[in-house]
Amino acid sequence: MSARRVLVTGATGFVGAHAVPALERRGFEVHALGRRPPSGGCTTFHPVDLLDAPAVRRIVEAIGASHLLHLAWYAEPGLYWRSALNLDWVGASLTLVRAFRECGGQRAVAAGTCAEYAWGPERLREDALCAPSTLYGAAKDSTRRVLEAYAAETGLSFAWGRLFFLYGPGEKAGRLVSDAMRALRAGERFGTTAGYQRRDFSYVVDVASAFAILMDSDVSGPINVGSGKAVPIRDLLEKIWRITGQNGLINYGAHPCTNSEPLAIEADVTRLQKEVGFIPQLDLDSGLAETFKNEK
Amino acid sequence: MSARRVLVTGATGFVGAHAVPALERRGFEVHALGRRPPSGGCTTFHPVDLLDAPAVRRIVEAIGASHLLHLAWYAEPGLYWRSALNLDWVGASLTLVRAFRECGGQRAVAAGTCAEYAWGPERLREDALCAPSTLYGAAKDSTRRVLEAYAAETGLSFAWGRLFFLYGPGEKAGRLVSDAMRALRAGERFGTTAGYQRRDFSYVVDVASAFAILMDSDVSGPINVGSGKAVPIRDLLEKIWRITGQNGLINYGAHPCTNSEPLAIEADVTRLQKEVGFIPQLDLDSGLAETFKNEK
Numbered sequence: 001m002s003a004r005r006v007l008v009t010g011a012t013g014f015v016g017a018h019a020v021p022a023l024e025r026r027g028f029e030v031h032a033l034g035r036r037p038p039s040g041g042c043t044t045f046h047p048v049d050l051l052d053a054p055a056v057r058r059i060v061e062a063i064g065a066s067h068l069l070h071l072a073w074y075a076e077p078g079l080y081w082r083s084a085l086n087l088d089w090v091g092a093s094l095t096l097v098r099a100f101r102e103c104g105g106q107r108a109v110a111a112g113t114c115a116e117y118a119w120g121p122e123r124l125r126e127d128a129l130c131a132p133s134t135l136y137g138a139a140k141d142s143t144r145r146v147l148e149a150y151a152a153e154t155g156l157s158f159a160w161g162r163l164f165f166l167y168g169p170g171e172k173a174g175r176l177v178s179d180a181m182r183a184l185r186a187g188e189r190f191g192t193t194a195g196y197q198r199r200d201f202s203y204v205v206d207v208a209s210a211f212a213i214l215m216d217s218d219v220s221g222p223i224n225v226g227s228g229k230a231v232p233i234r235d236l237l238e239k240i241w242r243i244t245g246q247n248g249l250i251n252y253g254a255h256p257c258t259n260s261e262p263l264a265i266e267a268d269v270t271r272l273q274k275e276v277g278f279i280p281q282l283d284l285d286s287g288l289a290e291t292f293k294n295e296k
Numbered sequence: 297m298s299a300r301r302v303l304v305t306g307a308t309g310f311v312g313a314h315a316v317p318a319l320e321r322r323g324f325e326v327h328a329l330g331r332r333p334p335s336g337g338c339t340t341f342h343p344v345d346l347l348d349a350p351a352v353r354r355i356v357e358a359i360g361a362s363h364l365l366h367l368a369w370y371a372e373p374g375l376y377w378r379s380a381l382n383l384d385w386v387g388a389s390l391t392l393v394r395a396f397r398e399c400g401g402q403r404a405v406a407a408g409t410c411a412e413y414a415w416g417p418e419r420l421r422e423d424a425l426c427a428p429s430t431l432y433g434a435a436k437d438s439t440r441r442v443l444e445a446y447a448a449e450t451g452l453s454f455a456w457g458r459l460f461f462l463y464g465p466g467e468k469a470g471r472l473v474s475d476a477m478r479a480l481r482a483g484e485r486f487g488t489t490a491g492y493q494r495r496d497f498s499y500v501v502d503v504a505s506a507f508a509i510l511m512d513s514d515v516s517g518p519i520n521v522g523s524g525k526a527v528p529i530r531d532l533l534e535k536i537w538r539i540t541g542q543n544g545l546i547n548y549g550a551h552p553c554t555n556s557e558p559l560a561i562e563a564d565v566t567r568l569q570k571e572v573g574f575i576p577q578l579d580l581d582s583g584l585a586e587t588f589k590n591e592k
C-alpha cells in the first residue's frame with residue numbers, strides 16, 4: 001500500500017485534536033501545520049503562520065502530501081461571527097488549497113458551517129439555498145464556492161464538511177455546553193436564552209471521526225456533518241443538569257435571542273450516512289456523560 | 297469642500313485608464329496603486345504589488361483615502377477564465393478593502409462581472425441568481441459576497457459594478473473588437489464563431505465614466521454596468537467591416553462556440569440609469585467609429 005500523507009491544519013483545535021488520532025487509525029501519516037504542536041500521537045509538526053502565504057507555500061511543497069484536511073479558521077467564541085479576520089482566512093484557505101494542489105495533492109477536505117445556509121424552518125439539505133446572515137457564514141460560503149470551482153478546474157477531489165453545533169472534551173469556554181457544564185458543576189447559576197430554539201448538536205469525537213472517514217472516501221461537494229436531530233436548548237440543558245445533579249440553577253431568558261437566530265437549525269444527514277457511511281457512536285446522553293467525565 | 301481622495305487600483309487597465317480622468321473631472325484627488333504608473337493627469341502614483349498584503353496595508357494607511365475604486369484583477373485574455381491566479385485576487389481584494397476601511401475609508405466601488413450570473417436566456421437583473429460557470433466568475437462572485445457582508449458589518453458604503461462586454465481605445469489584443477478591427481484594417485481574414493450569440497457591449501470610456509458617477513453616489517450593492525441592448529456578434533462585426541471598409545474577410549464558424557457559452561448575455565440597466573443616473577454618451581456605431589479613429 002502506498003503511503004498516504006495528510007496535511008492537517010487546525011490540528012490543535014476542537015475538531016482537529018480528535019481528527020488527528022482518527023486519521024492515524026485509518027493509516028494516514030499525519031503532518032500538522034500551525035502555530036502550536038498537537039499533543040501526542042506520531043504526528044509530524046511543522047510550525048507556520050497559516051496567514052503567511054509564502055511560508056505556507058514552502059512548507060506545503062516540502063511535505064508533498066496526497067491529502068489535506070483544512071480545519072483551521074478564526075474561531076474565538078463570541079467574536080468570530082463578525083470579525084474582519086474572516087477575510088484573512090478566506091485568502092489563507094485559497095492559498096493553502098492552491099499550494100497543496102500545485103504540489104501534487106489529490107484529495108482535500110475542508111470545514112464549512114451550517115451558517116452558510118439561509119436559515120429557515122426546514123431541515124437543511126446540502127442543496128438548500130446558501131445565503132448567510134453573518135460575515136463568518138459569508139466568508140465560509142465564499143471560500144467553498146471558489147474552492148469548488150478551482151477543484152473542478154484542476155481535477156482536485158474536494159469535499160466540504162459543514163459543521164453544525166458541537167460539544168465534547170476540549171471545548172473552549174464561551175460556548176454553550178462547556179459553560180453550562182462548568183457553571184452547574186461549580187454550583188453556580190447559569191444564565192441563558194429562553195431556550196426554545198432547536199439546534200443540531202454532535203459529539204466532537206464523532207464529528208472528527210466523520211471527517212476522517214470523509215477524507216478516506218471520494219465523496220465530493222458539501223456534506224452536512226451533524227446529528228440530523230435538532231434538540232431544544234432546554235432539553236440539552238436539562239440533560240446537563242441531570243448529569244451534574246444541579247437542578248434549579250439555570251436562568252432561562254437571562255439572555256435575549258437575536259433576530260437573526262432561527263427557531264431551528266437541523267442537518268439533513270442523508271449524504272453523511274448513505275454516501276460517506278458514517279454513523280455516530282454516541283447519542284446525546286452518552287456524549288454529554290463522556291464530556292462530563294473527561295472534563296473532570 | 298473637503299478633499300475627496302480616491303485610491304484606484306487597475307489604473308493602467310482598460311477601464312482604469314479612462315476612469316482616472318473621469319474621477320479627476322469630478323474633483324477627486326486620484327492616487328493610483330499598482331506596478332506601473334498611469335499615463336498623464338495629475339494622479340499620484342504609488343508603486344506596489346497588490347498581491348503583497350503587508351505592503352498594500354502600509355501604503356493604504358499612508359494615503360488615508362476616503363474613496364476606493366478597485367478595478368485590478370488578473371485579466372490576461374484567453375487565460376483569466378480558468379487561471380488559479382483568480383484565487384490570489386480574491387485574497388488581495390479582501391485585504392485591500394479591509395485595509396482601506398480600517399484606515400478610515402468611507403466609500404468603495406469594485407468591479408464585478410456578468411460572469412457571476414447563472415447565464416440564461418433572460419435579461420440579467422442584479423437580483424438574478426448568481427451561479428458562475430467559470431472559476432473567474434466564482435472568484436468575483438465570492439469576493440462580492442464577502443465584501444458585502446464585511447461592508448454591512450463595518451458600515452462601509454459599498455457598490456459592485458458588474459461589467460459586461462467592453463470595447464474601445466486601449467483594448468488589448470486577444471479580444472473580439474480589437475482583434476477584428478486590427479485584422480480587417482490590415483486586410484487579413486478574421487476567423488470567428490458562427491456569431492449568432494448576442495452580447496451586451498459598451499464603450500469603455502462610457503463605462504469608466506459610469507464608475508466615476510457610481511463612486512460619487514451612495515448607491516450600494518451590485519449594479520450592472522452595461523448597455524442594456526445585446527447585439528448579435530454578426531451585427532457587431534458587420535459594423536466593424538463597414539467602418540474599415542473591408543467586407544468579405546470575416547470567416548464565420550471558424551471557431552466553435554463552447555457549451556458554456558449562452559445564446560444571450562444582456563444587462564438590465566434600470567439601476568444604472570435610474571439610481572446612478574448614468575446615460576452612455578456613444579451608441580455602438582459611434583463608439584466603434586471612435587475606437588477605429590483612436591487606434592489608427
